[in-house]
Amino acid sequence: MVRLALTIFLLPCYTLAAPPADFPGDETPYRVTPTGTVSPDYFFGTFLYKYLDCNKNFGPGAKDKIDEAYHDAWLISNTAGVASGINWNSAAAMEFLGPSGLNQAQQPQIQAVFANTATVINGHKSPFQHFIKIRCDDPEKLCQNQPDQDPYQPNPLNSGDPPKPTPLSYSRNSDPDNPDTPMINFCGGFFARRSLADAITYGMALASPDNFNLANYDNRAQAFLHGLYHLDLAANSPDPNPRVYDLRIDIKLGAHGRIYTTDVYGPFNCKVLARWLGRDPGSHFVGYYIQRNSDSLVYYAFAKYLMSKNGNVYPHLPIVTPGIAGPFYPPYRPDSLAVFVTEGSNFYLNTTDDLTIWDSSPGGNYPSCSSDKNGSESSSPLTIDGFAPASAYPDDYNSQVSTWIEALRSTDGNSNLGWGGDAGQQIAMAS
Numbered sequence: 427m428v429r430l431a432l433t434i435f436l437l438p439c440y441t442l443a444a445p446p447a448d449f450p451g452d453e454t455p456y457r458v459t460p461t462g463t464v465s466p467d468y469f470f471g472t473f474l475y476k477y478l479d480c481n482k483n484f485g486p487g488a489k490d491k492i493d494e495a496y497h498d499a500w501l502i503s504n505t506a507g508v509a510s511g512i513n514w515n516s517a518a519a520m521e522f523l524g525p526s527g528l529n530q531a532q533q534p535q536i537q538a539v540f541a542n543t544a545t546v547i548n549g550h551k552s553p554f555q556h557f558i559k560i561r562c563d564d565p566e567k568l569c570q571n572q573p574d575q576d577p578y579q580p581n582p583l584n585s586g587d588p589p590k591p592t593p594l595s596y597s598r599n600s601d602p603d604n605p606d607t608p609m610i611n612f613c614g615g616f617f618a619r620r621s622l623a624d625a626i627t628y629g630m631a632l633a634s635p636d637n638f639n640l641a642n643y644d645n646r647a648q649a650f651l652h653g654l655y656h657l658d659l660a661a662n663s664p665d666p667n668p669r670v671y672d673l674r675i676d677i678k679l680g681a682h683g684r685i686y687t688t689d690v691y692g693p694f695n696c697k698v699l700a701r702w703l704g705r706d707p708g709s710h711f712v713g714y715y716i717q718r719n720s721d722s723l724v725y726y727a728f729a730k731y732l733m734s735k736n737g738n739v740y741p742h743l744p745i746v747t748p749g750i751a752g753p754f755y756p757p758y759r760p761d762s763l764a765v766f767v768t769e770g771s772n773f774y775l776n777t778t779d780d781l782t783i784w785d786s787s788p789g790g791n792y793p794s795c796s797s798d799k800n801g802s803e804s805s806s807p808l809t810i811d812g813f814a815p816a817s818a819y820p821d822d823y824n825s826q827v828s829t830w831i832e833a834l835r836s837t838d839g840n841s842n843l844g845w846g847g848d849a850g851q852q853i854a855m856a857s
């Protein structure tokens with residue numbers, strides 16, 4: 427019995443992997459240690475280390491911005507309703523993780539990815555020690571616009587579009603110099619973003635309806651989280667959870683329009699993916715794709731975090747919806763409402779606009795890049811060819827959407843929707 431007890435006691439010690447050969451590098455490693463929850467000599471958790479060329483390439487504050495974003499990514503991950511207890515019938519879950527009736531098979535794994543990520547970052551509940559190598563030297567030459575012949579800098583997805591922007595960061599499960607260690611490389615766009623706290627302050631101060639649009643809250647913590655989900659370490663993939671990639675979709679613009687190809691980045695594209703029925707309804711439903719797309723997870727988690735700061739108001743713009751009953755009044759803001767139409771087998775977005783209004787982010791950079799698109803599932807984009815019907819959603823959610831759309835019909839836009847000091851009518855319902 428004594429030996430058994432001793433073995434059990436010693437087991438966690440064997441889970442401590444030796445630090446990578448290049449640990450710690452010239453910079454001080456960083457790990458998240460929330461005040462008051464760990465002792466000073468607590469050495470579990472996941473260390474960031476090395477910071478290769480970060481301060482050299484992006485100024486003396488670069489390391490601090492990375493460390494802060496890592497800490498703030500933990501804050502987002504640790505939000506109530508993210509790390510545990512997802513309310514699958516909430517608007518945020520419906521719009522980014524898919525309708526609750528169609529993602530049931532994937533719900534445990536999606537929840538597990540959120541939980542594992544929060545645990546991996548701070549290690550509080552897990553007797554493990556991990557390492558993520560941080561670099562800013564761009565080993566794959568992805569941070570800069572490359573010549574056309576460079577395979578890492580593909581031409582624009584759609585002819586006529588401007589050159590493809592560069593990523594904020596990129597993640598790899600194997601560092602090119604240290605194959606057993608995951609790495610994240612940060613590019614210039616990451617440092618140009620706001621911190622989490624500044625983004626919340628900035629976004630909430632915007633006039634209505636811009637304060638309801640999640641795209642206006644882009645921040646470094648969210649970008650860090652996006653890169654983390656790509657790592658097997660954070661997502662606990664490929665087993666038991668599938669790897670998290672950046673999916674690519676085709677959207678038809680107008681009844682007789684062209685096909686627009688886009689990566690599933692940003693709130694609009696994520697909402698489109700979440701409403702899509704799937705390539706093979708019956709076996710590959712909504713949740714199958716959702717759980718493989720990093721920004722879908724990021725925007726759900728971030729929406730919940732924002733709601734923890736704004737009085738629990740769901741930031742509902744842009745609205746993505748199938749055909750609207752009754753007369754349709756074009757919204758006064760073209761980026762606030764996306765209506766998809768079904769005419770026989772023809773499924774399209776009812777727009778004459780260029781879709782770049784939906785998926786561009788400030789600075790034109792995109793969140794991150796995984797090593798491939800659509801994972802091992804397919805090399806071709808997913809064709810958005812139909813939406814889940816309203817009947818797949820709870821009545822409560824459908825009534826919220828109706829209220830949001832009705833507000834867009836008013837001539838004064840959403841001016842009565844603000845939160846804050848004025849006694850505005852708050853129609854965006856909690857959770």
Ligand SMILES: [Zn+2]
Nearest residue numbers: 672794795796
């Ligand atoms: Zn990515």
